[in-house]
Amino acid sequence: MARTFVGMPPFPVAARSALSDTRLRRNLAHATGTIREKRARVVAEVEDWEDLRRQAAAVKDATLARLDEHLLTLEAALTARGATVHWARDAADACAVVADVARAHGVDEVVKVKSMATQEIGLNEALAAQGIAAWETDLAELIVQLGDDLPSHILVPAIHRGRAEVREIFRTRMAAAGRPAPDDLTDDPAALAGAARLHLREKFLRARMAVSGANFAVAETGTLVVVESEGNGRMCLTLPEVLVSVVGIEKVVPTFGDLDLFLRLLPRSSTGERMNPYTSTWTGVTPGDGPQEVHVVLLDNGRTRALADEVARPVLRCIRCSACLNVCPVYERVGGHAYGSVYPGPIGAILNPMLTGVGSDPATDALPYASTLCGACGDVCPVAIDIPGLLVHERVRVVDAHRADPRPKPEALAMRAAAWVLGDSRRMALGERASGLAGRLRTRRAAPGGRGVLGWLPFPGSRWTGARDLPTPPVESFRAWWRRTGRDEGQGRR
């Protein structure tokens, strides 16, 4: 199961305490603001951006609709090129495969490329329980790991930390994990990156086994792709003798040619660059170059649950770019920890309930409410996932799961928190958007059976729908229309 972090309070409670942390809010506002601007600039360069998004969505949808066939093609191609393919129903299966490979080689440490899939399955903890140290090598992951902290962003997991905090973590914690930080370490980002370079280099040079994820897996050829910036990925993919890649089954694309869409969409959406510094592709084992033993673990862990829900299925298009986090007014104010899961922000609010199911864990059930439905996430998503629509779909599922349950509904708690988060100036947009979505739901049969959708409009709508029928509202609100027709993307959206 993709779990919510053990012991984390549900979103409304966690959000309240995050909001009172002014340093966190400052770090987040600065970081998300910077990356939003960069993204808007490079996306504006691509004249047919909207068409690329649509075609990328079409590639993903077509692949998902025949996923079994593509997985078998991928397995055959990988095997033909010397890789060993493993399948994993869940986190326990996947962690066991990695641990078995490590044990077979007698290693007590592995180096890791940043990977959402391995975080999702709790691989580091599972390996630690077997006496195997898993060293994170992405700078932000290193900051998180050394600080005994949790990631708070998909792309920049230490986004909640300022430079002074990073310096403190390096000074006090690096020595216990290997090469200590230099005595004269300042809080200059270049100096901090330099300290990480030296600290990790000794690990890269001696590592015998690496663990990675993959951004894409090409079925036809068995080619895996890792997109990164720092070169830690290349170190892990190239220097050790043994490589294990944990790959969600939704990462498949049919052909190498399909990458021409995703390699254009992902970097611009993610880091806001025309291209990320390094992209590595490898196809099984290449004699004389890189790891000579290559394993690939194909991971389900709830993905087939999302696949089975035809309305929710597009969530599996997600390429983990994190653009939806950076534009989200809720994420910007509360940060990633409040979501209590490895997938924070708008994508987390839909992905977690889909991977784990709803109705049993209050923290998971609260997530679809951690949104104002302002629609910014759907606008930037490079694979055109209708995130606001799916948030509403998940709310319906949560409400349905609690029909017979007299306890207070999570939406009541969450909407109260949302109202408080956003303050007065936001109420207008909130109300408009919520009612606009209700209009879309009517026509797109998103709610199972189409039943009761307008019967539980969130507060303040609930006051109205408690006693009256709501006329079908327009699909697009005035504010959305104004944004679409009158203003440049990325402008004035905070």
Added chain:
Amino acid sequence: MSARDDVLAAVRAALGEDRPDLPAVDRSYRDRDPLPAGADLVDLFVERVEDYRAEVTRCAAADLEATVAAALAGAERVVVPDGLDLAVRGAVPDADLTPTGLDAVDAVVTRASLGVAETGTLVLTHGPGEGRRAITLVPDVHVCVLPASGVVRGVTDAVAALDPVRPQTWVSGPSATSDIELDRVEGVHGPRTLHVVLVSDA
């Protein structure tokens, strides 16, 4: 049942028997020019490589060795891959150097398979003249030679030209991170200096 059987069964159950054909992907994006109207292919490539704070030197074929030597200024031990058709001072042929051995050289000189103007990217496919992946990763300076005729317009052209079975490294500027306060810093684990030598075709 094995995990393989279970996962495949779950996928099949999720998709059901009835699988309507979805609309085909419209590939007309491949016919559109990704570059701004009127842009010079090679000039734009140079500009976009420099945007990543990589260095670019353009030279005539006759001046190539001198240009590479200048780019290597100060490097005493320079690893070179098999099949590199250039004389390099201080050359250390890559005879299966260990990672630690690679860490002890100052620089590396290779060729690249192609360049992408749209994104300012070099693509290495690690054949003769380019070397295995590790040699362009561990040393701190990478001097990379590309003929101007090797520059293609866009990512789409590059993907179409490449052999997926060969390992590839797409390089867009030196190693970088924005992990601390989203401030871009060049140089984490890969070469901190990337120097592209672009050889004119004349």
